[in-house]
Amino acid sequence: MIRQLVLELGHRPASGREDFLVAPSNEAAVALIDSWPDWPDRIVALAGPEGSGKTHLAEVWRAASGAEMIAAEKLAKADIPALVAKGALILEDLATLDPAGERALFHLINLVRAEGASLLITARDPVARLPLKLPDLVSRLRALPGAELGAPDDALLSGILVKLFDDRQLRVTPQVVSYLASRIERSVAAARKIVEELDRTSLSGKRPITVPLAAEILGRD
Template sequence: MADPLPLTHPRLPGLTRSDFVVAPSNAVALAMIDQWRDWPGGKLVLTGPPGSGKTHLAHIWAAEANARILAARDLERAAVPELASTALVVEDADAIPDAAPQDALFHLHNLMREAQRPLLLTGSRAVASWPLTLPDLKSRLQGAQSAVLDRPDDTLLNAVLVKLFIERQLQVSPQVVHYLLRRMDRSFDAARRVVEALDFASLAQRRAITTRLAAEVLDKIEGAES
C-alpha cells in the first residue's frame, strides 16, 4: 500500500494592514492605497508581478473602503448594477478571458464613475499590454492613475519568507532563510512555492527544515523548471 499523503501544516493567511511588510518596492503603492479618497476619477490600477502583494493591498483597501472583491473573469453584465452599488476591487483585470466580461467591466466602470463609487483594479502588467478588445474600455483604463509594485529587495524578501513560514506555523532558523535568499528566484511567487515545497517535504520525510533539506528542495524545483 502506498504511504498516505502527509497532512499540511495549517496555514494562517495574514491579509491585514498589520501583516503587510513595507519596503521601498511597495511603499509608494501603499501610500496611494491610503489616499484612495483622492484617486482621480475614483479609480486606481495596481500592477506588479505575481505574488508581489497586490491581493494583500486589495484586502487592506477593501477593509478600509468597505469594498467587495471580485475576480475579473467572474464579471457578468446582469450583475453590474448591483456590483456598482458599493466600492469594488476587480482582481486580475489583465486576464479577462473574452468579450463578455470586458463588456461587463466597461459598463461597470461607467456606472461606478457616475455613482462616484471607488474602483480598484489589479493586474500583473501595465494597462497598455492588457489584451482588451474594447477601445473605449482600454482608453478609460489607460487614463487611470497607476500604482506599481516592484520586485522585492533582500530585506523585503527575507521578511516575506519569515512571514510565510510563520503562516504555516513552521520554525525555521535565520540560517535557512539566508540560504534560501542566496539560491532561490527573486520573486514573491518563488518564495511561496519554496515555502510550500519545504512544508510538504518536511512532513513527508519527517525531517526538520534545515539548509540540507532546503538544498534538496531547491534542486528539485530547479530540475522541474529546467
C-alpha cells in the same frame, strides 16, 4: 492602515491580513491603497507579476472598504448596477476580460463615476498596455492613476520567508533564510512553496530545517 513591518531575520508573531511587508518594490502601491478614500480618482489600478502582492493589497483594501470582488472574466454576465450599488468593487485580473466584458467594463467605469463609488482594478501588466479592442475603454484605462509592484528584492523576500516560517511556528536560522532568498524565484508564491515543502519534509523525516535540507529540496526541482 497598512503597517510597515521591520525586515529583520528574527522571530515575529504571525500577522493578520491587514499587515504587509513594505519595501521599495511595493511602497507606491501601498501608499495608494493606504490613501483611500482620498484616491486621486474614483478608479485606480494595481499592476504586478504573480506573487508581487497585489492580491494581498486588494484584500487589505476590501477589508477596509467592504468592497465586493469579481473576476474580470465574469464581468460580462454580472449585474453592473448591483455591483456599483455596493459602493466599492475590486475587479481582478483584467487580462481575462473578453470582448463582451470590455463593453461591461466601459459601462462599469461610467457608472462608478456617476454614482460616486470606488473601483480597484488589478492586472499583471499595466492596464494601459493591455491589448483591448474598445477604443473608448482603452482611452479611459490609459487615464487611470495606478501603481506597479515589482518582484521582491532580497530584503523583502527574506522578510516574506521569515513571516511564512513564523506563521507555521517554525524556527529557522538567518543562514537558512539567506540561502533560500538567494536561490528561489523572487515571488511570494515561490517562497510559500518552499516553506510548505520544508515544513512537510522536516515533519515527516523528523529533521530540523537546515541549509542542507533546503539544498536537498531545491535540488529536487
